[in-house]
Amino acid sequence: MIKAGIVGATGYGGRELLRLLAAHPHVEVTALASTTASGERLDEVLPAFRKLFDLRFETFDAGALARQCDVVFVGVPGKASMEPVAALRAAGARVLDIGPDFRLKNLNDFAQYYKAEHTAAHLLPESVYGLVPWYRDALRDAQLIAVPGCYPISAILPLRPLLNAPLGDIPVVIDSISGISGAGRGLSEAFHYPEMNENLKAYKLGVHQHVPEIEQELLHRVTVQFTPHVAPLTRGILTTITLRPAADFDPAEYYAPYDAEPFVRVLGPGVLPEVKHVRGSNFCDFGWVMDKRTGNLVIVSAIDNLVGGTAGMAVQCLNLMFGLDETEGLRLGGMTP
Structure with a gap:
């Protein structure tokens, strides 16, 4: 089983990751980190996951996550993932960032549109844009994936x-x-x-x-x-x-x-x-x-926007990273009505 961690699992993107990974046949979620729910049980903070996970939110610790997990998803707001992603990569973790911080290769564009200085620019050369149909081969060996925006x-x-x-x-x-x-x-x-x-x-x-x-x-x-x-x-x-x-x-x-x-x-x-x-x-x-x-x-x-535009594309990237059929955990039709 692939051991996965999620940083920022209480957000909408993180919740969708939990929903998809709960049914993934080859993934076990082993760690959750949160700044707002540290110490609390997942099923108390997010009742939708009762009887699906027996986990507590932890305080973010890059070293501990790298030791516990084969891969870590980061789902925090824009401009907030640079620090945790840099710490996770320094600790040796493979990372999928579902936020925007590692998508743009041009630092001037980042500064202009996000009104912030990029504090982990040294990681941009290794970041692979996670649009599977166009970057499939590069994603297989990626250590850091920037999941596209919706x-x-x-x-x-x-x-x-x-x-x-x-x-x-x-x-x-x-x-x-x-x-x-x-x-x-x-x-x-x-x-x-x-x-x-x-x-x-x-x-x-x-x-x-x-x-x-x-x-x-x-x-x-x-x-x-x-x-x-x-x-x-x-x-x-x-x-x-x-x-x-x-x-x-x-x-x-x-x-x-x-x-x-x-x-x-x-x-x-x-x-x-x-x-x-x-x-x-x-x-x-x-x-x-x-x-x-x-x-x-x-x-x-x-x-x-939350599946095909965020969590689903991230899981498809994960499948490629670990040599799985890229449709694993994602064979879902549209919910209509």
């Missing part, structure tokens, strides 16, 4: 195969709608029930921290105009991508390699995804329409 996954998976298509030089427009869980567990007036119920709003136009991540993983070949929205859904992301081809082409030809991907479902022309069909699953569904009137190619994708 919005970027929904945009990069449909767009990256098209980089060799005849795209124009007009910025690619990406509009994404996310459920409220994407904002994390922290309390905020903006996500208070009376503020969000029957509401829909855009935020962080032009300055969202996922812009440089998306452009980095599109190899800086395109400029993106990214507008995120939050909706009164618990989970899920629906992303609409509009681009102007420089010449006619058939997207299906560029998406053919995805036929072999276990969690990418290319729906084809005229078939558009819905959040309910991926809810609770590791799938990314997308389809497209070529608008002959405007000359635009419009692609729509759907993921579950």
Whole structure:
């Protein structure tokens, strides 16, 4: 059995990791670290896991986690994982960080979009971006994996195969709608029930921290105009991508390699995804329409932000790291209704 630890298991991403790993046939969760629940029983803090785990939260100790675990997931807020990840790597642990701190290779981008100095930049060269379809081979031997952001996954998976298509030089427009869980567990007036119920709003136009991540993983070949929205859904992301081809082409030809991907479902022309069909699953569904009137190619994708956009992709990476079938623990259809 692979022994796994989780730092930050009380957050939404950490909870999803626990839910997936509880049913994983080759993984045993042996240690949990938390700054808010140290000393408390897991099933008292998170009653959903009664009779599934017999664990207590511990104070973070990198050396102890490295000794107890074959791999450690880190699920803390952005800018908070640099210190624990550096300590874990120094102790010899293999690490999967589901936060943003080790995704960007450009330190200037990190400083600009996260408003912070990177304190563990020496680890960036060894960090492997955890988008499985595009980094599968590198992930097998990785010691540090930066699991992608949820919005970027929904945009990069449909767009990256098209980089060799005849795209124009007009910025690619990406509009994404996310459920409220994407904002994390922290309390905020903006996500208070009376503020969000029957509401829909855009935020962080032009300055969202996922812009440089998306452009980095599109190899800086395109400029993106990214507008995120939050909706009164618990989970899920629906992303609409509009681009102007420089010449006619058939997207299906560029998406053919995805036929072999276990969690990418290319729906084809005229078939558009819905959040309910991926809810609770590791799938990314997308389809497209070529608008002959405007000359635009419009692609729509759907993921579950907590599974396919976070914990599920992390578990798929773990499976690769340890030579397992990458679908282990992830063979789940969408929760509909």
